Amino acid sequence: MNPDRRALLAGAAALAASGAVRARTTDDLVLTGRFVQGGHVIGRTWPRALIFVDGEALTAASADGVFVIGFDRDAGPSAEIEARANGRSAIRALQIAPGDFPMTRVDGLPPATVEPSDPALLARIAREVEIKTEGFASRLDADGFSDGFDWPLTGFRVSSLWGAQRVLNGTPARPHYGIDLAAPLGTEIRAPAAGRVTLAEPDMHFEGGLVLIDHGQGLITAYLHQSQLDVRAGQDVRRGDSVGRVGMKGRATGPHLCWRMKWRNRNMDPSLMVRT
Template identity: 60%
Template sequence: MRALLLALALAACAAAEAPAPAETPPVAEPPIAVTEPAAPPAPATLTLNCAGAFTQGGVALCRTLPGAAIAVDGVASGQADAQGWAVIGFNREHGAEGVVTARAHGASTSATYPIAPREFDIQRVDGLPQQTVTPTDPAVLERIAREAALKREAFASLADMEGFLDGFILPIEGGRVSGRWGNQRILNGTPSTPHFGYDIAAPTGTPIRAPAAGVVTLANPDMHYEGGLVFIDHGQGLITMYLHMSRLDVNVGDRVEQGQVIGAVGSSGRATGPHLCWRMRWRERQLDPSVAVEGLAAARAELLVAN
């Protein structure tokens, strides 16, 4: 028994003296990468360049930062599109200088342009129905008020497009210019407001073409003053009007392309013979549509070179 106990004691002692197994070294974890936040891009420099007809009744194009707010003579006038284009205009009574301002990202820049004066003739027109000159019939006055509301709604359109960038063509092939824009009118011997149309005399039924792409915002075959009437919004509130039409080939909401026939010449409404009264308006400013013919396309080309 004593021998057995001695053997067990020696075995326990030998086990106690045996070296401990080596520990496995810890696996080093990769360092955590720290990414510095990217610096915000520097804001683009605000620039402003304009080209076109700088004249009373003129229309022009400007190029600036996309989305920049535009003002003409201190009056807010919309904003530039996604490519930085903006259309502007100057009314008949505009003074010697026009100031265009662009604002974006807390900055602003302005450019001043000389506005060329124009001389306007006095034009006498006789033989008109008197109710289209000095209306007194309550029913006629009510109709005029109702139609004025329709026109105000159509003028408020701001189509999301830039049909004006392709320039304008004449809405009639051939014809004879029978009335210039801005002339003072005397109707049946009564002084009237200036004539804000560019008149082209042509036979009844002559096709009328859209001078530029746009969206139809008014199409009415029988207005008191205008007879058959169509409005086209070419974008940014630049709207053209077509009066005295004998036939309408478009409806409100239609999108038209440059050169598309929208109707035909007539003598409806306040007219003494078949002709097209072609008008242009931009944000409550009456403009001369004839200066837009080819002029806007040339302005765009000039600004593309400048920018």
């Protein structure tokens, strides 16, 4: 017998002994999405069900029973998703496909944006880390993600793929957790889905003009290098609302939007959420 199947059957027996009932079909736990490193799950189950990922309670379904789970760039080959509500339980095991991440070189960056050393600048960067951490900690009770995303720009060119291993000015750096969309300076950036702005800062050291939007349950998108912001922190936005304008502030060598996505500290590829 397959080891995964054996483990699931053993778990079912233990749950039955405790008085809970595990769903024998997937009707009570429907999962769609992109099951790949950097991808996601959009799930439907019982309203307000507690959602476990690999045995850890990480989120809860909305009042309509909708939830989202993100897979990090370096996610393992499998994941177990479980919903629990009112003595009931439903579980599914997923296989996570590996991503294909290229290596890219970016040269000509200002040295202070690659290896900063000035004490005052390092203090500024530390303060900005705190600001970003607070913005990413949002857990909006909403499911603006449930209908998928639009591209935040029109008429763009993908200039750097998500997840690429970066070499900056010849120095190896951490992977690039954004997808770069090259577009003319001043191109309007639009909210790809409904949500709430959790951060709007016009001049961050690395990111330049930076906006974070929580689309529900901690699924947060980020918009970097903006030349102008059209939103403020705490503002609710609808799909298509103006967020700001393409710029090249911060660590950038040309006008583009670096579009990022996180779910509870897991780095995700936002392009995989785009509706087709």
